Amino acid sequence: MNIIGTSVPRKEAPNKVTGRARYTNDINVPGTFHAVMVPAHQAHAQIVSIDVDEAKKVPGVKAIITGDDVSILCGDVTEDRPPLAKDKVRYWGEPIALVVARNEAAARRAASLIKGRYKSLPVVNSIADALDKKAPLVHEKNGSYTVATPPVTPKKSSNIADEANVTKGDMDKAWKASDVKVKVHISLPQIDHAAMEPRIAKAEILADGRVLIHASTQAPFEVQKLLAKYFKLNPGQINVTAPLVGGAFGGKAGVQLEVLAYLASKAVDGQMVKIVNTREDDLATSPLGMGLEADIALGASKDGRIQAADMRFFMDIGAYTDSAPRIARAIAAQCTGPYAVANVHTDVYCVYTNHTYTTAWRGFGHMPMTFAVERAMDELAEALKMDPMDLRELNAIRPDDITPTKARLTRSNLGDLPKALTHMRQLIGWNGGRVEAVAEGKVRVQGVAAFWKTSSSPPNAVSGALITMNSDGSVNLSIGAVECGPGTKTTAAQILAEKLRIPLDRVFIHEDVNTQVDPEHWKTVASLSTYMVGRAVLDAANDLITQLMALAAAVLKCSPDDLDYGDEKIFVRDDPSIYLDFKDLALGYKYKEGDSIGGQLMGRGKFMIRHLNLLDQHTGHGRPGPAWTVGVQAVEVEYDQNTHQYRLLKAATVMDAGKVLNPAIASGQVMGGMNMGLGVASREGIFYDTEGRFLNHQFRLYKVMRMGEQPKQYLVEFIETPQVDSAYGARPIGEHAVLAIGAALANALSRAANVSLNTLPITPETIWRERRAH
Amino acid sequence: MREFTQPEQVSLTINNEPRTVVAYPGETLLYTLRGDSLGLTGAKPGCENGDCGACTVLVDGVPVKSCLVLTAEVEDHHITTVEGLREAPIQKAFLDHMAFQCGYCTSGFLMLGHALSQHVDRADEGRRTEWLRSNICRCTSYQEIADAVTETCSSLE
Ligand code: FES
Ligand code: FES
Numbered sequence: 001m002n003i004i005g006t007s008v009p010r011k012e013a014p015n016k017v018t019g020r021a022r023y024t025n026d027i028n029v030p031g032t033f034h035a036v037m038v039p040a041h042q043a044h045a046q047i048v049s050i051d052v053d054e055a056k057k058v059p060g061v062k063a064i065i066t067g068d069d070v071s072i073l074c075g076d077v078t079e080d081r082p083p084l085a086k087d088k089v090r091y092w093g094e095p096i097a098l099v100v101a102r103n104e105a106a107a108r109r110a111a112s113l114i115k116g117r118y119k120s121l122p123v124v125n126s127i128a129d130a131l132d133k134k135a136p137l138v139h140e141k142n143g144s145y146t147v148a149t150p151p152v153t154p155k156k157s158s159n160i161a162d163e164a165n166v167t168k169g170d171m172d173k174a175w176k177a178s179d180v181k182v183k184v185h186i187s188l189p190q191i192d193h194a195a196m197e198p199r200i201a202k203a204e205i206l207a208d209g210r211v212l213i214h215a216s217t218q219a220p221f222e223v224q225k226l227l228a229k230y231f232k233l234n235p236g237q238i239n240v241t242a243p244l245v246g247g248a249f250g251g252k253a254g255v256q257l258e259v260l261a262y263l264a265s266k267a268v269d270g271q272m273v274k275i276v277n278t279r280e281d282d283l284a285t286s287p288l289g290m291g292l293e294a295d296i297a298l299g300a301s302k303d304g305r306i307q308a309a310d311m312r313f314f315m316d317i318g319a320y321t322d323s324a325p326r327i328a329r330a331i332a333a334q335c336t337g338p339y340a341v342a343n344v345h346t347d348v349y350c351v352y353t354n355h356t357y358t359t360a361w362r363g364f365g366h367m368p369m370t371f372a373v374e375r376a377m378d379e380l381a382e383a384l385k386m387d388p389m390d391l392r393e394l395n396a397i398r399p400d401d402i403t404p405t406k407a408r409l410t411r412s413n414l415g416d417l418p419k420a421l422t423h424m425r426q427l428i429g430w431n432g433g434r435v436e437a438v439a440e441g442k443v444r445v446q447g448v449a450a451f452w453k454t455s456s457s458p459p460n461a462v463s464g465a466l467i468t469m470n471s472d473g474s475v476n477l478s479i480g481a482v483e484c485g486p487g488t489k490t491t492a493a494q495i496l497a498e499k500l501r502i503p504l505d506r507v508f509i510h511e512d513v514n515t516q517v518d519p520e521h522w523k524t525v526a527s528l529s530t531y532m533v534g535r536a537v538l539d540a541a542n543d544l545i546t547q548l549m550a551l552a553a554a555v556l557k558c559s560p561d562d563l564d565y566g567d568e569k570i571f572v573r574d575d576p577s578i579y580l581d582f583k584d585l586a587l588g589y590k591y592k593e594g595d596s597i598g599g600q601l602m603g604r605g606k607f608m609i610r611h612l613n614l615l616d617q618h619t620g621h622g623r624p625g626p627a628w629t630v631g632v633q634a635v636e637v638e639y640d641q642n643t644h645q646y647r648l649l650k651a652a653t654v655m656d657a658g659k660v661l662n663p664a665i666a667s668g669q670v671m672g673g674m675n676m677g678l679g680v681a682s683r684e685g686i687f688y689d690t691e692g693r694f695l696n697h698q699f700r701l702y703k704v705m706r707m708g709e710q711p712k713q714y715l716v717e718f719i720e721t722p723q724v725d726s727a728y729g730a731r732p733i734g735e736h737a738v739l740a741i742g743a744a745l746a747n748a749l750s751r752a753a754n755v756s757l758n759t760l761p762i763t764p765e766t767i768w769r770e771r772r773a774h
Numbered sequence: 775m776r777e778f779t780q781p782e783q784v785s786l787t788i789n790n791e792p793r794t795v796v797a798y799p800g801e802t803l804l805y806t807l808r809g810d811s812l813g814l815t816g817a818k819p820g821c822e823n824g825d826c827g828a829c830t831v832l833v834d835g836v837p838v839k840s841c842l843v844l845t846a847e848v849e850d851h852h853i854t855t856v857e858g859l860r861e862a863p864i865q866k867a868f869l870d871h872m873a874f875q876c877g878y879c880t881s882g883f884l885m886l887g888h889a890l891s892q893h894v895d896r897a898d899e900g901r902r903t904e905w906l907r908s909n910i911c912r913c914t915s916y917q918e919i920a921d922a923v924t925e926t927c928s929s930l931e
Contacts, residue, residue: 009869016877017865017884019816019856026808026815105798196820196828196878196912246818246878247912279821485876485913664872671915672875699825699910707906710916 003498004728007664011490012244012483012511021511023246024200024216025276032202033062035264035275036107037095038114039285043125043354043692044136045089045118050097054113060106063267064114065098072230074259076222078154078161079146080139081320081357083259089118090138090319091356092694093284100264100273123692124354127293127314130159131351138319138352148229149458151617152325161317162325162350164332166404166620169343174308178299182379186372187759189685190291190316193361194704197246198277199286203261205270211262212272213240218253218482219523224515226255227262243512245484249676250360252484253525254322256286283697288686289361290324291316292368296376304386304394309341313348313369320357324350327365329615330456333405333624334366337373338417338452339395344404346620354692363735364526366453367677367742374449374743375758378750387432388747392450392632393421405615407623412724415630415656415731417450419719423654424448427715428634435751441642444649447748448634449740454625455526455732459612463532464519465540467496467603473568473582474506475544477537480521481529482513486734487665488529494661495534495727499541501566502582519606527732530661531626532607534727540605551598552580555589627723629731631655633674633740635711639752644764644771646749648711651678651741657718658731666733667716673737674714679705681742683761775847784849788812789858797845804829804840807855816856816881820910827909830882831855837889837905854888856881863929864888867922875913882909887923894927902927 015021052064067086073079085096096116101107122136129135135158139145143156152162175181201215211233217223220240228235245252257275264273277286292315299308313331317324328348335346361367381388396417401409424430431446438444466478477496483489493507500507513521521533549560552570556563556578564573571579580589588598615622636650651674660666683703687695696702722729742760750757755770784797788807797806804822807814820828822841829840832854859865864887867873874880886905890897897905902923911919 007872009872012877013869013872013874016874016880017856017868018859019814019881021877021880022815023818023878025819028810030810194910194912196826196876196910197818198820245876247876249912276819279823279825487875668872668875668914668918671917672913675915676912698823699821700823704910704912705916706910707916707920708903714915714917 003494003504004661007662008490008494008504010487010665011493011509021244023197023244024214027243029272033100033102033268033271033273034104034107035098035100035260035273036111037260037281037285038097038099038111039093040085040089040096040116041092042089042118042120043092044121044123046121047085047087047089047096048117048119051115052097055099055110058106058110058113060102061099061110062102063100065263065267066096070263073145074230074255075148075321076254076323077147077149077152077325078321079148083263091354092692093356094319095285098260098264100268124159124352125688125690125692126353127316127351130353135159138354151614153617159352160349161321161352162328164328164348164620166332166335166344166346168404168406171308171310171343171345174343175299177301177307179302180380180383181297181299182376182383183295183297184376184379184756184758186292186294186296186375188292188368188371189760190318190355190358191289191361191680191684191686192283192702193249193251193289194702195247195249195251198279198282199252199257200274200276201257201261202272202274203265204272205265209237211238213238213258213261215240215242215258216245216252217242217258218245218248218484218525220482220513220515221480221520222523223255223258227258230259231262240515241512242482245482248484249362250364250525251287253523254287254359279699280697283702284356284694287322287357287359288318290327290358290365290368294372296372298376298380300380300384304384304391306339306341306395307343309336309344311335311346315348315350316353316355317350318353318355318357321350322357322359324358326456327360330624331365331369332620333403333615334452334454335369336404337370337377338397338450338630340397340401346404355688356694360525362676362738363453364456366451367739370449370451370739371743371746374740375746378747379756389421389425389430389448393418396421405624406621411721413627415628416719416721417630417632420630420632420654420656423717423719424632424634424652427654427717428636428650428652433751438638442638442640443752444636444638445748445752446634446636447744447751448632449743449747450632451736451739452628452630453736453739454628455528456624457522457526457528457609457612459609459614461522461532461609463521463536463607465533465536465605466519467540467544469586469601471583471587473586474508475500477507477509478518479533480513480518481533482524483511484524486669487662488524488533490665491530491661492533492537495537496541499538502568527734527736530730531726531732534730535607536605538605538727539607540603543605544601544603547601548582548585551585551589554597555580627731629656629733629736631736633744635741635744635748637745637748637752639749644753644767648678650713650715651711652715653737654717654719655733655736656721656731657733658723658726659720659729660718661728661730666718669734670716670737671714673735674741675705675710677738677741678745681745681760681762683763685761776849778846784845786848787852789854795845799846801845802841803843803845803848806845807831807840814855814857818878818881827882828879830885830909832885832889835889835892837886856884859884859888862888864891864922864926867926871918871922873914873918873922879909879911883911883919887926890923891926891930894930897927
């Protein structure tokens with residue numbers, strides 16, 4: 001191996017440092033029309049009328065669309081979301097109209113002149129509000145919407161959009177066997193993805209009936225299928241292009257602006273129309289990450305073994321369902337965290353509120369879930385008077401254990417958590433969790449938390465790879481996974497170069513995805529691309545090698561079995577001086593006399609997820625994902641007991657990566673993930689006022705980490721327990737570094753401040769409040 | 775600054791080349807740079823209200839958020855965009871330190887880093903952090919960016 005396991009730079013790196021990397025909004029056709037959304041400034045209201053008369057008079061305005069002009073409902077699980085609010089507004093910022101104009105300025109001016117008249121309704125402003133017996137309904141039709149992708153179990157006449165349950169073992173017995181019990185209540189606000197590139201979509205309907213979509217999306221093939229369904233088109237008519245994506249984090253896996261762009265183009269005779277979110281739209285109007293309230297009860301015997309886990313999770317999904325039911329099932333399936341617990345009862349509820357609707361957020365629900373479980377674990381360690389690291393090691397899930405949904409674990413499909421814990425003790429210099437005084441009023445403390453995650457994909461998710469050869473013997477690789485930062489394309493190229501035994505610069509890979517040209521790839525989500533694309537690339541490489549061998553065998557008058565390859569040559573194994581260059585085979589072989597055989601060589605590869613199933617509706621049993629990545633994270637902080645300010649000194653991750661394909665890209669992923677997770681834990685959160693108005697829809701109000709606020713030191717270590725069915729043994733690692741770092745911080749600060757910190761974000765003020773309340 | 779109420783011709787020096795554009799009175803420099811006539815899309819819109827720095831360019835060598843500047847205000851000034859960097863040490867340092875993932879924030883950070891490296895005499899660590907705080911990166915841990923900028927500044931010292 002000489003390419004796998006080395007820190008090659010990203011393929012597109014030179015373009016990214018010269019301004020030549022092109023994102024969706026950098027590629028424009030002159031004459032493109034602009035569409036602008038009109039957001040509602042009500043959180044819950046009946047729409048009485050929408051006055052568009054003044055707006056229509058603005059020069060350059062070509063069309064104005066409102067909810068009454070659109071009859072479809074969107075949603076990848078439950079179809080409950082009108083693309084433009086109809087009859088009712090369900091969150092502050094929900095689009096009530098769309099203006100299409102010759103240029104952006106005219107569209108904005110017109111949009112500002114559109115006035116909605118409303119009859120205000122009582123606002124469902126929290127999970128508690130939503131669950132109240134007398135709660136107003138966010139959706140009167142809850143329970144009778146079309147379900148596009150079961151399972152989902154809404155409760156009629158309530159704000160419960162879905163419920164997922166998992167049970168295992170015997171809870172009564174388990175509680176009897178528990179000498180120590182702890183209970184924690186967790187409360188986490190909604191958060192934003194805050195990708196630096198705002199969401200954008202462009203649509204054009206050609207005269208021949210084809211629909212061209214250009215969008216910043218993680219799911220071009222999903223956009224294609226959903227648009228076809230909503231607008232009764234053939235998927236083949238719809239050509240979706242996804243150029244480089246400027247950050248996504250799950251927020252670009254759903255389909256929102258693409259639908260509006262299509263409607264806008266339709267309203268102006270199929271002209272190319274662009275719709276770009278302002279940052280304010282991107283926060284308040286496009287979907288967020290869910291909020292969570294959770295009640296976790298754990299019971300353990302004196303020796304520290306966990307006997308019982310009883311958990312309720314209430315997700316603040318906001319006004320529409322989007323992918324929440326799938327996230328709920330992911331939470332249910334991994335609800336115990338990476339621990340072997342024989343007796344489990346978990347209920348997860350998707351709760352409608354009058355908040356901005358939510359979608360996948362890096363980790364697919366596992367980050368808030370992990371926060372809840374890992375806070376409970378630290379409370380349990382405290383109750384047992386055990387070292388929190390020891391408690392985790394004692395209960396760590398191992399091969400031959402079964403998951404909460406009764407999936408069987410093996411050395412291949414599960415990473416090695418005990419080993420990761422051992423490495424972490426070294427890496428952070430674990431001191432047992434003691435609070436150490438460092439100066440007058442200042443203490444230093446460490447916190448730890450562990451995670452696991454599998455990738456919840458549909459049981460029929462596919463991926464593909466196509467290789468074509470160039471006349472010089474180099475290859476072009478085509479895949480359907482989008483490049484949104486994690487180096488997906490580079491990794492795929494590395495896998496191909498390794499397999500073909502050629503240098504990386506002989507593999508060409510285009511940075512965009514085009515659904516008409518590239519093979520299908522489910523979605524660039526769930527950190528699954530390396531696994532799925534990797535397998536497809538290997539399959540395609542094998543196909544190409546077989547063809548190279550067959551053609552060479554014919555020319556060299558031998559059996560393909562006599563041949564081997566390397567150095568861009570096919571050679572006779574026992575006499576390498578007899579060989580043919582790749583370039584002489586790439587477009588067919590030409591004999592001296594000029595007659596030729598073979599034609600262009602192309603490798604085709606495919607992969608389909610196997611052995612997964614939908615979880616049983618009653619017991620929750622089933623196999624949710626192909627493999628579980630595990631890891632442990634820790635922080636060291638200095639805390640001022642007087643001011644409650646704290647400084648992040650160290651943040652560390654040890655993860656079982658299976659095989660690290662590109663060490664520099666992998667540690668970058670992990671460091672970035674920790675930074676994001678610590679940002680969430682220390683400063684992020686959406687605020688709504690008592691009327692449900694979205695208060696912080698700008699970066700000066702929705703604070704993310706900035707330079708200098710990151711920990712003094714980031715530490716990353718990988719261990720490698722191969723996942724045998726993955727290319728070179730690599731495990732998914734893209735999302736994982738956000739999962740437990742916030743919990744590690746809360747665990748550290750809870751001990752330092754001597755108070756349970758179970759809400760996020762943790763600021764000096766929240767610590768002060770908690771201490772005052774206790 | 776000249777006053778005008780209709781689109782008018784404005785002359786700028788962009789990446790050492792004199793250019794003339796037609797700009798609306800209220801047109802931001804970011805808009806002008808990215809528009810069809812210049813096509814310099816390296817500067818990115820991330821918030822268009824000064825919060826994120828993805829649009830950072832240099833005006834007479836000083837980093838400026840181009841979403842907060844009107845084109846009319848910088849008439850006759852020297853603008854440097856990421857497209858104007860020619861094998862600047864900061865670019866190599868960003869490559870060496872893998873100081874980006876999605877790359878959307880990169881042009882802005884490069885311009886800050888480049889400007890800092892031109893003023894190394896004043897760029898101690900505190901100053902560097904202060905400057906770099908004006909921009910947001912959501913993908914990296916900032917450590918990579920800090921390392922790239924530090925290396926560039928200290929190699930020039
Ligand atoms: S776009 Fe100029 S600061 Fe964000
Ligand atoms: S690299 Fe994506 S925002 Fe900085």
